[in-house]
Amino acid sequence: MSRIRWPLSVCFILLLVYAALHLTLPEEAGIRLQLKYLLAAAFVAASIALARGINYLLLDVGFPKRKGREAPALLRFLLSIIIYSFLFVIIFHFVLRMELSGVLATSAVVSVILGLALQDTLQNLFAGVSFHIEQPFHIGDAIKVDNLVGRVESVTWRTTAIRTNDNSIIIFPNSHVARAHVEIFPYGNLNRRVLRFPAPYSAPPEKIIPLIRDAVQAVPNVSPERTPVVRMHEFADSSITYEILYWVKDYMWVPDMDARIRERIWYVYRRNNVEIPFPHRQLLYRPQHQGVEQQVRDYEAVIRRVELFELLTDEETEMMASGVGLHLYAPGEMIIRTGEAGDSMFVIYRGKAEVRLPSANGDLQPVAVLGAGDFFGEMALFTGAPRTADVAAIEEVELLEIRKGCIENLLARNEKLAEAFSNRIAERQARLAEHAARTPEMEEQMQPRTILRRIRQFFRMR
Numbered sequence: 001m002s003r004i005r006w007p008l009s010v011c012f013i014l015l016l017v018y019a020a021l022h023l024t025l026p027e028e029a030g031i032r033l034q035l036k037y038l039l040a041a042a043f044v045a046a047s048i049a050l051a052r053g054i055n056y057l058l059l060d061v062g063f064p065k066r067k068g069r070e071a072p073a074l075l076r077f078l079l080s081i082i083i084y085s086f087l088f089v090i091i092f093h094f095v096l097r098m099e100l101s102g103v104l105a106t107s108a109v110v111s112v113i114l115g116l117a118l119q120d121t122l123q124n125l126f127a128g129v130s131f132h133i134e135q136p137f138h139i140g141d142a143i144k145v146d147n148l149v150g151r152v153e154s155v156t157w158r159t160t161a162i163r164t165n166d167n168s169i170i171i172f173p174n175s176h177v178a179r180a181h182v183e184i185f186p187y188g189n190l191n192r193r194v195l196r197f198p199a200p201y202s203a204p205p206e207k208i209i210p211l212i213r214d215a216v217q218a219v220p221n222v223s224p225e226r227t228p229v230v231r232m233h234e235f236a237d238s239s240i241t242y243e244i245l246y247w248v249k250d251y252m253w254v255p256d257m258d259a260r261i262r263e264r265i266w267y268v269y270r271r272n273n274v275e276i277p278f279p280h281r282q283l284l285y286r287p288q289h290q291g292v293e294q295q296v297r298d299y300e301a302v303i304r305r306v307e308l309f310e311l312l313t314d315e316e317t318e319m320m321a322s323g324v325g326l327h328l329y330a331p332g333e334m335i336i337r338t339g340e341a342g343d344s345m346f347v348i349y350r351g352k353a354e355v356r357l358p359s360a361n362g363d364l365q366p367v368a369v370l371g372a373g374d375f376f377g378e379m380a381l382f383t384g385a386p387r388t389a390d391v392a393a394i395e396e397v398e399l400l401e402i403r404k405g406c407i408e409n410l411l412a413r414n415e416k417l418a419e420a421f422s423n424r425i426a427e428r429q430a431r432l433a434e435h436a437a438r439t440p441e442m443e444e445q446m447q448p449r450t451i452l453r454r455i456r457q458f459f460r461m462r
């Protein structure tokens, strides 16, 4: 009401003055003709009151009721322009009795000049209108324009304003936003953030990944709707770079959350004795001999516990231990596959692996879980047959690989070992196939003498 009070009062006063003058001035006086300007002024004041009234009813009452939010500033501006233009055309035509078409035609040059001068303004206006129609972003969303990130504060007929995390306001002309590459992080959307961090080469991914994933999950504002992902990014000069993918509903929190996560990483590293990597150059002096000897002793101890090799002398065990290779597999990695050729067997040094056999319908079914000291792959190694099962790591697993060359050397020194190996392999085969249905052909294949014959063939023994 207060917004239309003064234009109505002005209108009323002007109409009173007009009526008084109209009645008092003599009819033939030329001054009476000029009274139409007074009347026009009264109508202008009435138009202002009318435009404000319509604006109020449509945008302050009707719009929020229908849409549940405040009417945008740009809509107010456009509605006012339309109402005022309409009312002023009426005043010009009916009160001042001026022909607008003539005025417009004669002002063509002025229009061109005005058009050129208003080019930027019009571009901004049209871009602003298109934002309101398309609604690519809303008030409260975070957007990134020209590498500047901020929360959208307003979109007017000329500008888009964002508030940055420094609490400053950046104003972009709408035409610039329309042309620029704009990244939008809608408020309430699951916005993904990628944060990189280093870990030392000495710490296995199996250790780093779950530790950091749990730490990130517990950081406030990390969305519980998606479990953070931690994955390896690259092998850098002094460290392995990992990346964390986490999801956040309000993107403006990201710098704060990144800082929190780095903080947590520091504490997690500290508690778990993981060194925070920094660029460094190490001069390593390794007393090679001593280290290797110790390793061979370790391997010897593992090999001695393998039933297949119990019969080896100390010297033969040492020979074998100095020829093995040590391999590390990640959880889920396949070590050997059914049907592949293979000429080595494996002893589990640390961790667990699963043996999977093809079932009647062709699917692979787990049949055994092997742990430290267990072995597999002996069939292919000793007889040259294709692998009879899949074996996969089910946790991080370290394996000693015994290659064909190693067995060849042992057999070359002591031919009798072939018979001993065949007996042990036959016993193990019988044990493994204890509950399986066996054809006469399979029975024959499992006989010690058949296995011995195949060993002799495979190792080209006389």
Ligand code: CMP
Pocket: 336, 342, 355, 357, 367, 368, 375, 376, 377, 378, 379, 380, 381, 386, 387, 388, 389, 390, 391, 432, 433
């Ligand atoms: P190989 O055939 O060379 O490769 C697959 C290995 O899986 C096989 O040798 C055995 O060492 C092992 N293997 C096969 N069947 C079983 C089973 N039922 N239980 C445990 N290990 C097995």
